[in-house]
Amino acid sequence: MQLREIAVNRAAPGMGTDAETSALVVQGLRKTFQRPAVDGLDLVIRAGEFYALLGPNGAGKTTTLRMVAGLMPPDAGSITIFGIDALAKPTAAKQITAWVSDEPMIYDKLTPLEYLAFVAGLWGIEPGLAERNARELLRWLELAPHAEERCEGFSKGMRQKVALAGALVHDPKLIILDEPLTGLDARAARLVKDVLLQKVAQGCTVIMTTHILEVAERMAERIGVIAQGKLIAEGTLDELRRQAGSKVGDTSLEDVFLTLVAEPAP
Amino acid sequence: MSGDTALHPRPLAWLARQESRLSWRDLVWLMTAGYRWRSRSVAIWLIFVAVAMHFLAYGMVARFAGVTEESGVDAFSAVTGSIGLSFFLMLSQAVEQVTRLFYGRGDLDLLKSSPVSLRRVLGLRVFSVAVSTIAMTVFVAAPFIDVLVLRGGPRWLCAYGVSVAGGLAASGIALVLTAALFDLMGARRTRLASQIVAAVIGSAFIIAIQVVAIVSIGTLSQSAFFQSDVVLAHAPGPQSLLWLPARAILGDPAALLIVAVTGLAIFVAPMLLLAGRLGDYAMAAAAADVATGHVLGKGMTGFFLGRFRPSSSAGLLRRKEWVLLLRDPWLASQSLMQLLYLIPPAIFLWLSYGSSAGGLVVLAPVLTMAAGQLGGGLAWLAVSGEDAPDLIASAPIAPRRMIAAKVESVMIAVLIVFVPFLVAMAGRSIRTALIVAAGIALAAASSTLIQVMFRSQAKRRYFRRRQTSSRIATFAEAFSSVAWAGTAAIAASESWMALGPAAVALLVLTGAWLIRPK
Numbered sequence: 001m002q003l004r005e006i007a008v009n010r011a012a013p014g015m016g017t018d019a020e021t022s023a024l025v026v027q028g029l030r031k032t033f034q035r036p037a038v039d040g041l042d043l044v045i046r047a048g049e050f051y052a053l054l055g056p057n058g059a060g061k062t063t064t065l066r067m068v069a070g071l072m073p074p075d076a077g078s079i080t081i082f083g084i085d086a087l088a089k090p091t092a093a094k095q096i097t098a099w100v101s102d103e104p105m106i107y108d109k110l111t112p113l114e115y116l117a118f119v120a121g122l123w124g125i126e127p128g129l130a131e132r133n134a135r136e137l138l139r140w141l142e143l144a145p146h147a148e149e150r151c152e153g154f155s156k157g158m159r160q161k162v163a164l165a166g167a168l169v170h171d172p173k174l175i176i177l178d179e180p181l182t183g184l185d186a187r188a189a190r191l192v193k194d195v196l197l198q199k200v201a202q203g204c205t206v207i208m209t210t211h212i213l214e215v216a217e218r219m220a221e222r223i224g225v226i227a228q229g230k231l232i233a234e235g236t237l238d239e240l241r242r243q244a245g246s247k248v249g250d251t252s253l254e255d256v257f258l259t260l261v262a263e264p265a266p
Numbered sequence: 267m268s269g270d271t272a273l274h275p276r277p278l279a280w281l282a283r284q285e286s287r288l289s290w291r292d293l294v295w296l297m298t299a300g301y302r303w304r305s306r307s308v309a310i311w312l313i314f315v316a317v318a319m320h321f322l323a324y325g326m327v328a329r330f331a332g333v334t335e336e337s338g339v340d341a342f343s344a345v346t347g348s349i350g351l352s353f354f355l356m357l358s359q360a361v362e363q364v365t366r367l368f369y370g371r372g373d374l375d376l377l378k379s380s381p382v383s384l385r386r387v388l389g390l391r392v393f394s395v396a397v398s399t400i401a402m403t404v405f406v407a408a409p410f411i412d413v414l415v416l417r418g419g420p421r422w423l424c425a426y427g428v429s430v431a432g433g434l435a436a437s438g439i440a441l442v443l444t445a446a447l448f449d450l451m452g453a454r455r456t457r458l459a460s461q462i463v464a465a466v467i468g469s470a471f472i473i474a475i476q477v478v479a480i481v482s483i484g485t486l487s488q489s490a491f492f493q494s495d496v497v498l499a500h501a502p503g504p505q506s507l508l509w510l511p512a513r514a515i516l517g518d519p520a521a522l523l524i525v526a527v528t529g530l531a532i533f534v535a536p537m538l539l540l541a542g543r544l545g546d547y548a549m550a551a552a553a554a555d556v557a558t559g560h561v562l563g564k565g566m567t568g569f570f571l572g573r574f575r576p577s578s579s580a581g582l583l584r585r586k587e588w589v590l591l592l593r594d595p596w597l598a599s600q601s602l603m604q605l606l607y608l609i610p611p612a613i614f615l616w617l618s619y620g621s622s623a624g625g626l627v628v629l630a631p632v633l634t635m636a637a638g639q640l641g642g643g644l645a646w647l648a649v650s651g652e653d654a655p656d657l658i659a660s661a662p663i664a665p666r667r668m669i670a671a672k673v674e675s676v677m678i679a680v681l682i683v684f685v686p687f688l689v690a691m692a693g694r695s696i697r698t699a700l701i702v703a704a705g706i707a708l709a710a711a712s713s714t715l716i717q718v719m720f721r722s723q724a725k726r727r728y729f730r731r732r733q734t735s736s737r738i739a740t741f742a743e744a745f746s747s748v749a750w751a752g753t754a755a756i757a758a759s760e761s762w763m764a765l766g767p768a769a770v771a772l773l774v775l776t777g778a779w780l781i782r783p784k
Contacts, residue, residue: 071659094662105654107586109593117574121582122661131574150593166657 022080023047023174023205029067029077031229037063038074039229045222047082047173050200051207052220056261060229061209062178068207069099069176081174095123098167102179104159108152112143112162115151116169123170130169137165141191157188164192168199175199177208181215193219217253225260233260281387285394293398311737319409327410331418335516339501340493345512347492351471352407353432356399358468360433360440363395365460368444368551378549388544389537392441396533400433421517428514428522431529438533445540445547453550462599476610579663580671587648587675590726597647597729626691626698630758631751633687634705638747641680641710643729645717648672651726673714680710698758705754712746712775719782742778746771 026043030036038060045051055061066072068079070090079086079093086093106115113134120130138144141161146154151162160180167175175196181189196206197219210216216223223240225233233243241251244259297308333341367388377387407429414422443463447456479491491497502508513521577585591598649672652658658668684706692699720739724732733740749771757764 069656069660071656091662091664094660097660099656099660101656105656107590107653109590110586114589118582118586119657119661120574121577122579122657122663124579124662127574127576134574 025080027078030075031063032075036229041231045207047205048203049205050220052216052223053209055226059226061226065176065178070094096173098172098175100163100167100177100180102182104163106151106159106162111148111150113147119166120169125170133169137168141165156183157185174205179209213253227261281390285390289394323409323413328413328417331414335513339504340498342509342512343497343501344492345515349511354467354471356403356432356436358464360399360436361443361460361464364440364444367391368548369457374548374552384545385541396434396437399437400430403429403433424517424522425515427526428511431526434529434533438536441536448547458596461596465599477613480613583671584675627758630702630754633702634709634754635747635751637680637706638709638713641676642713642743644676644679645714646732648676649717649721650724655723676714701757702754705750709747709750713743716742716778719778742774746774
């Protein structure tokens, strides 16, 4: 079954001329809590790319993504999403962005359909189109039989699928996911992965953090490794192997990752 | 780990220590919201409150220190009324705690999988409910009892004994009530039902007394009611068993003994009778918590959000807030509970409708105060109790617009609640109704603004503990509501002195704005 391409009649205000080449450009991004969480991070993600961001616990992955999604202001640096300065024009940047976290934050007292109607309304999607998108997503994510039930009785996997449907109902150009597969069973995880790959095939850009290295290895076109708030390695799996000093085609991502993060950040 | 430790289950005393440590940490968390640095200021604050309460108690009860058993039925009636009020508050607290005992702790799986008897642990926890109910009652009653002891002699110390007996009895009855709800409604509905029962019990007695007082003697005063001719005419003779708790408080040792034994029996009997089923209730509660397939649909409120239709983002946010509130009976009952206290003034309004408009003046502060409290509660739910903060923060809406929409949702909800009162008032005096409307709007808007200034991120289920988010916000909200209530009352009396409390309310708002978290 193919997820049909969701069309949205929406203007993307403030789009720059280089929007087609770079989905996300992050420069000199910094955020300090008790210690630097993100420390001068530079990152470029191409449009239509599936990018996995890896790193040990506390490396700064979630903080980075939360700043990109507009959930947290950086202390310094710039974030450009499809040519839009996300710090200067946050509303325009958010219009083409979606955020999914590891802990699905949905409204227990709403049904999935109501939740999607609410999200589509927030993003200003035309109602008829929003309803078609919502029903398509619910069907694709096997939530259609539960479309009129309140989410309070849902399992973690079902809640995560509702959250993912919410992220996709407004057809974002950039989807930011923080550990979206945590706690999902094999079937739900497969569904979520399939949906994300479909979206990338349709031209959407995905940036995702994960601790499941196999997922990054199989799905991502490029992988970034972050440690102590800095990007310490980036590239395809073969490029990462070379950066880790391993033999191409001979080492798993897990070995490469452990080698890279074992070395002190430059 | 030694073999001995592994083979011998821990004794009851060890479990009791463990339970008391958990309860103590719960209490500390409730007061400090988990911030260690708050412990010292909380301790200072508690000492300040205790001292202030003693002064307040002195002003309120010192003149009654000479009351004795010989003072007659009118003294018994007044004391029994106070005991009744305290007991229903204790019962309300105990029902809530017993419910939390079955649903609240996340350690049931650990306990069930351990060699410890679940029945003994739950029995211990019911006992800890009694201890905490007694402790809370004593904390509130102590200043009054101390003043009476100071002025009237040590016989008043018996009041502490009555407090203990009352706490035990309240806990026993709470256990029976909760067990009855489990049997009648099932585990899934019991939590909500018992929370509502607890809230209603806590307010029902005082409201019922006020209503009867208004209807019978035309006053809102409970103390005047208990000593009124109407009550005394129907009161039993001085030897009635009804006066036993009052006699015990006034220093009759035999009465105290009977009250203490009765309280103990009311606590122990259900414990013994229900001991074998406590584990079943706990497991049913745990199963209800994790059960899936609990299908609830849109219901009537689906009208607000159920359809895809053109709408502004502000309109969507407003409707979302209303739907979430209407679909959560516990939250709705908690936030609207204050409205129950409007029943007595509503009856007062109804009864005095035919008399002069002057009677309406007394309603101005009541309605204004209630609007401030309701507005604050609803604003906390809308602003701090947002269930999907990431979704809202990542949506393409300016934060200022989002906050404005939430404030509008609160103000409209408050307006809907108070309009019937204002219309009734306007029928008698349009001028008074306009003044009260302004008071309601200002009080609700001030409380809402304070909640916006001190917004934090919290779960909606912590609504009852929202004051721990910010003590400053809690007090600022209370002070501003009181100041606006005073303003409305004086303005309704046609005096320019109303500008005084209005200035205080504005000062409170300015102060809150200056010290708000940046």
